[in-house]
Amino acid sequence: MKTINVRYFALFRERAGRDSETVETTADDALALFRQLTDRHGTDDPRGHCKVAINDVMADWDSPVADGDDVLLFPPVAGG
Amino acid sequence: MKTINVRYFALFRERAGRDSETVETTADDALALFRQLTDRHGTDDPRGHCKVAINDVMADWDSPVADGDDVLLFPPVAGG
Amino acid sequence: MSDSEIMAISATPINTAALRASLADVRAGAIVTFEGWVRNLNEGRDVEALEYEVYAPLAVTEGERIIAEVQRDIPIIAARAVHRSGALALGDCAVWVGVVSPHRDEAFRACRRIIDEIKVRLPIWKKENYSDGESGWVNCERCAAHAHG
């Protein structure tokens, strides 16, 4: 098991009812972690419209997650 | 013979050594008038890069000129 | 927001005149600026106000990366961008982008590309408050990819 700090933004934060939380997980990559948290943020498949950052660096959904990582879950952006 | 008031701008004014003058001419169109004044403004063929206005309206080089017209001779523009 | 920041997030109104002045350069023959303003209608709904949530650390580094990419591809002199965070009212400037270059073609192309990339790459979310009392996160609810502004 790994310990991951997850941060939720915008709609994801509202749905999860929290800014962040620490989760214990066996997920190997960002996508698996995201799916384990579907009850929190309410989205099945993030690919193509949601983004993820690991330790403040933009990452891909197949990027590995490691014990102690800070994983940021971004719903679709709308700047400008 | 027609009496035409000719106005020179920018380089044409400097070459002609005057802002404007009244000329007597038999020219039927703006191009013929322009050519009769080549000694003044120093340009043989204005088509494609110089412009002409008659009575404060942009005109073509084959536009007719009439007695009493105000003909403005514009060297190549360079706004902006 | 200091004079040297290429990409900034601002919680207070954007000083567009100061930004423009900061790009002054005797080599520059052209400046093109883009501003996104909060408008009263979005996709058919009356907007009364909105709020931008910004994750600033990544918004700044991603914005700097966008401008560096554009400067690598297009021969401009300089570019800067600022995006607002927090609550905005109708007519407020939400984002400003400015580009200076010797000639205008490069400034137009670079400015357009910077704002296009800002809108899809920066971690920024817009929550609109509508006149019917409802509110919603733009793009999020239905994961559409419409253009805004």
Next chain:
Amino acid sequence: MSDSEIMAISATPINTAALRASLADVRAGAIVTFEGWVRNLNEGRDVEALEYEVYAPLAVTEGERIIAEVQRDIPIIAARAVHRSGALALGDCAVWVGVVSPHRDEAFRACRRIIDEIKVRLPIWKKENYSDGESGWVNCERCAAHAHG
């Protein structure tokens, strides 16, 4: 220069902030502005200053016609343009164009087209003074069609 002039010729410095503010509209989601600045180099020669000769009556009507044509073809909300006349120094703003529209694509396209047309259609002539003491009318001397700014 009144608030209602679509196209103006100005013998004094262009107030870009006031022009921008005059285009405020709650329907506008985007504003794109272009400015031409006097730069220190033109086609390889050191420029120290320059002078614009403008035939204002026709410059205004031709500028108004350009903006009307663009508004007919591109769905924008409003556009304005101002061109300087007289003596300008390095860094001075020689021309300002601003366009507001609901979305950015239209504002970018309209702004670009207005400045492109202004440069070739308005009766305006630029005389540059070079650091070697010479001066010359841009475009006139050799009837070339190079882009400026």
